[in-house]
Amino acid sequence: xxxxxxxxxxxxxxxxxxxxxxxxxxxxxxxxxxxxxxxxxxxxxxxxxxxxxxxxxxxxxxxxxxxxxxxxxxxxxxxxxxxxxxxxxxxxxxxxxxxxxxxxxxxxxxxxxxxxxxxxxxxxxxxxxxxxxxxxxxxxxxxxxxxxxxxxxxxxxxxxxxxxxxxxxxxxxxxxxxxxxxxxxxxxxxxxxxxxxxxxxxxxxxxxxxxxxxxxxxxxxxxxxxxxxxxxxxxxxxxxxxxxxxxxxxxxxxxxxxxxxxxxxxxxxxxxxxxxxxxxxxxxxxxxxxxxxxxxxxxxxxxxxxxxxxxxxxxxxxxxxxxxxxxxxxxxxxxxxxxxxxxxxxxxxxxxxxxxxxxxxxxxxxxxxxxxxxxxxxxxxxxxxxxxxxxxxxxxxxxxxxxxxxxxxxxxxxxxxxxxxxxxxxxxxxxxxxxxxxxxxxxxxxxxxxxxxxxxxxxxxxxxxxxxxxxxxxxxxxxxxx
Amino acid sequence: xxxxxxxxxxxxxxxxxxxxxxxxxxxxxxxxxxxxxxxxxxxxxxxxxxxxxxxxxxxxxxxxxxxxxxxxxxxxxxxxxxxxxxxxxxxxxxx
Numbered sequence: 112x113x114x115x116x117x118x119x120x121x122x123x124x125x126x127x128x129x130x131x132x133x134x135x136x137x138x139x140x141x142x143x144x145x146x147x148x149x150x151x152x153x154x155x156x157x158x159x160x161x162x163x164x165x166x167x168x169x170x171x172x173x174x175x176x177x178x179x180x181x182x183x184x185x186x187x188x189x190x191x192x193x194x195x196x197x198x199x200x201x202x203x204x205x206x207x208x209x210x211x212x213x214x215x216x217x218x219x220x221x222x223x224x225x226x227x228x229x230x231x232x233x234x235x236x237x238x239x240x241x242x243x244x245x246x247x248x249x250x251x252x253x254x255x256x257x258x259x260x261x262x263x264x265x266x267x268x269x270x271x272x273x274x275x276x277x278x279x280x281x282x283x284x285x286x287x288x289x290x291x292x293x294x295x296x297x298x299x300x301x302x303x304x305x306x307x308x309x310x311x312x313x314x315x316x317x318x319x320x321x322x323x324x325x326x327x328x329x330x331x332x333x334x335x336x337x338x339x340x341x342x343x344x345x346x347x348x349x350x351x352x353x354x355x356x357x358x359x360x361x362x363x364x365x366x367x368x369x370x371x372x373x374x375x376x377x378x379x380x381x382x383x384x385x386x387x388x389x390x391x392x393x394x395x396x397x398x399x400x401x402x403x404x405x406x407x408x409x410x411x412x413x414x415x416x417x418x419x420x421x422x423x424x425x426x427x428x429x430x431x432x433x434x435x436x437x438x439x440x441x442x443x444x445x446x447x448x449x450x451x452x453x454x455x456x457x458x459x460x461x462x463x464x465x466x467x468x469x470x471x472x473x474x475x476x477x478x479x480x481x482x483x484x485x486x487x488x489x490x491x492x493x494x495x496x497x498x499x500x501x502x503x504x505x506x507x508x509x510x511x512x513x514x515x516x517x518x519x520x521x522x523x524x525x526x527x528x529x530x531x532x533x534x535x536x537x538x539x540x541x542x543x544x545x546x547x548x549x550x551x552x553x554x555x556x557x558x559x560x561x562x563x564x565x566x567x568x569x570x571x572x573x574x575x576x577x578x579x580x581x582x583x584x585x586x587x588x589x590x591x592x593x
Numbered sequence: 594x595x596x597x598x599x600x601x602x603x604x605x606x607x608x609x610x611x612x613x614x615x616x617x618x619x620x621x622x623x624x625x626x627x628x629x630x631x632x633x634x635x636x637x638x639x640x641x642x643x644x645x646x647x648x649x650x651x652x653x654x655x656x657x658x659x660x661x662x663x664x665x666x667x668x669x670x671x672x673x674x675x676x677x678x679x680x681x682x683x684x685x686x687x688x
Contacts, residue, residue: 316646414630460618466607474603
C-alpha cells in the first residue's frame with residue numbers, strides 16, 4: 112500500500128504516470144465499491160483529466176508538489192463546483208454548487224486528483240453513516256459493521272485503499288471516531304486552522320475540516336495543503352502554518368502526556384481499555400512522562416453538545432426551503448405548504464430530530480434553561496482543558512468507548528448513538544486539535560484508536576507523539592482483507 | 594417531558610410536517626433526550642460566562658466591495674424560475 116511519498120517518488124522518477132496511479136485507484140474502486148459503498152458520486156473523467164495535467168507537468172520538467180497526482184476522496188458536504196454535493200440528503204439531491212470550497216480549491220491547485228465524493232451521515236448528523244439518505248457504507252474490516260460517522264465514507268475509502276487520503280469534517284468526533292473504527296489516522300485541527308468556506312454548515316461554532324490517511328505522515332501532508340488563513344471564513348485564524356512533516360520525529364523523551372481519567376469509566380469496553388493502556392505504556396517506554404489528569408466536567412460534554420449543536424443546526428438548516436436550490440415538493444397549494452412538504456420529504460429522521468431539539472431549546476421560555484446553561488458548561492469544559500494543558504503537552508484517551516458496532520444496532524435509540532461521542536465531543540467544544548491513531552485490535556479483529564489531544568494550535572505536539580508511537584508499532588501496516 | 598401537542602408546535606416552528614408515527618416516536622425520543630439534558634443542572638454555573646465560540650476572533654473586517662456572483666449560475670440551481678426570478682407557489686391564500 113503506497114504512501115504519498117512513495118507515489119511521489121514513483122512519479123518524479125517516471126516509474127509510473129499520474130494517469131496510471133489514478134486508473135489503478137479507479138479500478139480498485141470498481142472492484143471494492145459493490146462491497147463497501149464509500150462513494151456517493153465518482154468523478155472518474157475529471158480525475159483522469161487532472162492526472163493528465165500532472166503528467167504534462169512532469170513531462171515538461173516542472174517541479175510537482177507532494178500531493179500532485181495523488182487520488183483523494185472528498186466528503187460530500189464540501190462544495191465542488193459543477194459536481195453534485197448532496198450532504199447525503201434528499202433535500203440536496205440535485206444540488207450542483209456554483210462555487211468551490213476553499214479546501215478543495217487548494218487541493219486542486221496542489222494537483223491532487225479527486226476520485227469522488229464520499230458517503231456520510233445526512234448533514235453530518237450521526238455516528239455510523241447510517242443516516243445517509245442514499246446508502247449504507249460497510250466497515251472494510253467487517254462488512255456487517257458500521258464504518259463510524261459522520262465521515263464514514265471518507266474513512267472507509269482510505270481504509271479500503273480506494274484512495275490514498277481523504278477529507279472529512281468533525282463537529283463532535285466525525286473524523287476521529289470513523290478513523291478509529293476503520294483503523295486509520297484521522298485528525299480534527301484547531302477550530303479556525305482550516306477554512307470552512309464551502310463546507311455545508313451543520314454547527315458553525317464546532318465544525319472543522321480535517322484529513323484522513325493511512326499514516327501520520329500522509330495526514331500531515333494533507334493538513335499542510337488545507338491549513339491557513341482564508342478571508343472568506345470570518346472564523347479563520349490569522350496564524351503562520353508550519354510544515355507539519357517537520358514534527359514527525361521519533362523522539363518524545365520528556366514529553367508530558369496526560370491520561371484523561373474520566374474517559375476510563377463506565378461504558379468503556381474492557382478490550383478497548385486494555386489496548387489503550389498498552390498504548391500508553393508504549394508511550395512511556397518511548398520516554399514520555401505519563402500522568403493521570405482529571406477533567407471533572409468532561410462527562411457533561413454530550414449534554415452540552417446536544418443542546419448547542421442542534422441549536423446551531425436548526426438555524427443553519429432553515430435555509431433549505433425549496434426556493435433557491437435543492438429539491439422542492441411538487442404541486443404545493445401555497446408557499447407555506449411548499450416549505451412544510453419540501454422539508455418534511457427532504458430531511459431524514461435524524462436531521463428532523465436535531466432540528467426539533469434545536470428549535471425547542473431555543474424557543475421562548477427554554478433558552479436560559481438549556482442553551483445558555485449549555486454555553487456556560489462549555490466554558491467549564493474549556494477551563495478543565497486549560498487546567499490540564501498547564502500541566503501536560505498532550506492528553507490521551509480512547510477515541511471511542513467501543514470498536515465498530517453492527518449496522519442497525521443503535522438506530523432505534525438515538526441517545527445510545529449520541530453516547531458513542533463521549534470521548535471526542537469535549538474536544539470540539541473547546542476548539543482543540545485531536546487525532547485518532549490506530550493502536551490495536553479487539554478479539555473480533557476490529558481496530559481500536561488512541562485519541563491524542565493538543566492545546567490550541569499545538570498540532571505539532573500531536574504529530575510528534577503520534578509519529579513516535581506509529582514508528583514503534585506495526586498497527587498502521589495492517590490492512591483489511593477485501 | 595414533552596407531550597404530543599408540544600411536539601406539533603415545535604414541528605410547525607421548524608416548518609416540518611410530521612406524520613402521526615413520527616409524532617409519536619419523536620415525543621418519546623425527544624423526551625428522553627431532554628431528560629438526559631437535566632444532567633447539566635448538577636453544575637453550578639453562577640458567575641460563569643457563556644462560551645459562544647471555541648476560539649475568540651474579534652474585529653474581522655474586510656473592504657466593503659461587491660463581488661457579484663454570475664446571476665445565471667445561481668438561477669440555474671433553482672427548482673423553478675421565471676426569467677431572472679425564483680418562482681414560488683402563491684403566497685396569499687383565499688382564506
